[in-house]
Amino acid sequence: MTQIRLHNSKTRKEEVLAPLTPGKVSMYVCGPTVYDRAHIGNARPVIVFDTLFRLLRHVYGAENVTYVRNFTDVDDKINAEALRRQAAGVPGTLEDLIRGRTEETIAWYHADMDALGALRPTHEPRATEYIGPMIAMIEELIARGHAYAAEGHVLFDVRSFAGYGALSGRSVDDMIAGARVEVAPYKRDPMDFVLWKPSDDSLPGWQSPWGRGRPGWHIECSAMSRELLGETFDIHGGGIDLQFPHHENEIAQSCCANPSGQFAKIWMHNEMLQVEGKKMSKSLGNFFTVRDLLEQGWPGEVIRFVYLQTHYSKPMDWTDEKARQAEATLRKWRGMIAGAEPGQADPSVVAALSQDLNTAGAIAELHALAGKGDAAGLLASARLLGLLLPDMGAWAEQSVDLTAHAGHLAALRADAMVRKDFSAVDAMKSALMAAGVEVRMSKAGVELLPAAGFDASKLPVLE
Ligand SMILES: Nc1ncnc2c1ncn2[C@@H]1O[C@H](COP(=O)(O)OP(=O)(O)OP(=O)(O)O)[C@@H](O)[C@H]1O
Numbered sequence: 368m369t370q371i372r373l374h375n376s377k378t379r380k381e382e383v384l385a386p387l388t389p390g391k392v393s394m395y396v397c398g399p400t401v402y403d404r405a406h407i408g409n410a411r412p413v414i415v416f417d418t419l420f421r422l423l424r425h426v427y428g429a430e431n432v433t434y435v436r437n438f439t440d441v442d443d444k445i446n447a448e449a450l451r452r453q454a455a456g457v458p459g460t461l462e463d464l465i466r467g468r469t470e471e472t473i474a475w476y477h478a479d480m481d482a483l484g485a486l487r488p489t490h491e492p493r494a495t496e497y498i499g500p501m502i503a504m505i506e507e508l509i510a511r512g513h514a515y516a517a518e519g520h521v522l523f524d525v526r527s528f529a530g531y532g533a534l535s536g537r538s539v540d541d542m543i544a545g546a547r548v549e550v551a552p553y554k555r556d557p558m559d560f561v562l563w564k565p566s567d568d569s570l571p572g573w574q575s576p577w578g579r580g581r582p583g584w585h586i587e588c589s590a591m592s593r594e595l596l597g598e599t600f601d602i603h604g605g606g607i608d609l610q611f612p613h614h615e616n617e618i619a620q621s622c623c624a625n626p627s628g629q630f631a632k633i634w635m636h637n638e639m640l641q642v643e644g645k646k647m648s649k650s651l652g653n654f655f656t657v658r659d660l661l662e663q664g665w666p667g668e669v670i671r672f673v674y675l676q677t678h679y680s681k682p683m684d685w686t687d688e689k690a691r692q693a694e695a696t697l698r699k700w701r702g703m704i705a706g707a708e709p710g711q712a713d714p715s716v717v718a719a720l721s722q723d724l725n726t727a728g729a730i731a732e733l734h735a736l737a738g739k740g741d742a743a744g745l746l747a748s749a750r751l752l753g754l755l756l757p758d759m760g761a762w763a764e765q766s767v768d769l770t771a772h773a774g775h776l777a778a779l780r781a782d783a784m785v786r787k788d789f790s791a792v793d794a795m796k797s798a799l800m801a802a803g804v805e806v807r808m809s810k811a812g813v814e815l816l817p818a819a820g821f822d823a824s825k826l827p828v829l830e
């Protein structure tokens with residue numbers, strides 16, 4: 368069987384994936400808090416772990432891989448959004464508004480991630496459906512002396528877990544110095560974090576041994592992963608921004624509640640999608656959404672290709688230039704594979720992906736297969752990366768023979784130079800650009816390239 372090597376951010380070493388249950392792999396990835404459209408940074412873990420999911424299914428068989436990605440549908444950001452809408456006069460109870468907003472956001476998320484060629488995970492648990500297991504886990508933590516109740520809250524006692532900080536490689540004291548920890552009268556130590564908090568009547572809440580309240584964010588992942596994957600599972604993923612405190616807290620909760628389990632064996636963190644050197648994030652306001660890109664006319668598989676060109680452990684940025692090149696490559700490949708049946712995924716592509724998900728290396732191998740004219744190999748191998756999928760090629764099927772238009776524009780230009788009147792050239796250029804054509808005019812000639820949003824039906828009609 369193909370050996371898969373992954374960089375484990377917990378041990379800081381590359382390790383051979385050796386599944387807990389031979390022949391079966393389990394993976395948990397922290398999913399979105401559903402209060403707004405996903406921005407293109409949020410799409411990065413989706414594409415990275417979808418590609419790993421595809422590789423695992425290829426190596427172990429689709430039925431032997433369990434991939435869980437949660438929806439955080441109880442969160443103060445969601446409550447704030449619902450309260451804002453209520454204040455703006457949107458009718459309905461707060462509960463209706465919250466439910467409506469999370470349902471709507473989950474539907475958007477599915478549509479946007481489907482458009483990027485991401486498979487739906489095996490399970491997509493919603494936090495609100497696992498409140499019982501969360502309460503049970505909190506009770507276990509209290510019983511084992513790792514948590515305490517105070518003023519309607521339950522807090523995790525960070526000093527009770529010696530392993531705290533191991534994932535991010537920091538000591539508790541360094542963390543206190545560096546982090547914005549919330550000091551509160553009910554905390555024994557400023558680092559202690561919330562497992563449960565009280566809800567007043569205006570907020571969603573569930574009955575619990577500590578009164579009506581709602582869970583903290585971190586306990587959600589610990590409880591849902593245990594319910595669906597057990598006390599120990601193979602891979603845990605998420606963005607590097609979650610490493611501290613979220614993942615550190617997940618480890619503390621899970622290891623203390625399940626002393627005989629190991630929680631996640633391999634931790635994988637994707638680096639950030641950046642804008643001018645800063646993390647794209649909602650709080651910084653420097654974001655645009657996946658839907659924005661799709662509406663600008665970038666096909667989902669072009670977006671996916673751009674992401675896969677950068678290794679998941681490196682920061683990346685989005686540029687239109689990268690997208691244009693990706694589009695040209697995919698258009699060429701789509702032309703090449705027309706009518707071909709997929710053969711076998713090429714061993715060189717499987718090997719690249721098996722080496723810590725080297726997607727850039729895998730793409731280089733795809734270029735090599737295209738160079739050799741191996742359409743069947745290219746098709747099967749590209750599909751392993753979620754590219755050239757059968758239902759994602761409609762954008763490339765439009766006729767792109769622009770020779771007649773290029774010839775016409777060249778003739779108009781020749782005429783304009785004689786007459787010293789370029790208005791007809793400019794009008795033609797504008798019409799082409801409105802159809803999504805990139806116009807390049809130089810002394811050497813006229814070059815027309817289909818670009819983002821290309822729509823053959825909008826091309827100007829030639830007399
Ligand atoms: N700029 C980014 N690049 C890559 N991954 C990101 C980026 N921003 C968030 N993520 C990842 O997206 C996933 C969903 O995160 P979450 O829903 O918590 O985001 P958010 O808090 O709404 O976004 P933000 O961080 O912009 O406030 C997480 O795995 C997180 O690590």
Ligand SMILES: [Zn+2]
Pocket residue numbers: 396397398588605613617
């Ligand atoms: Zn999580």
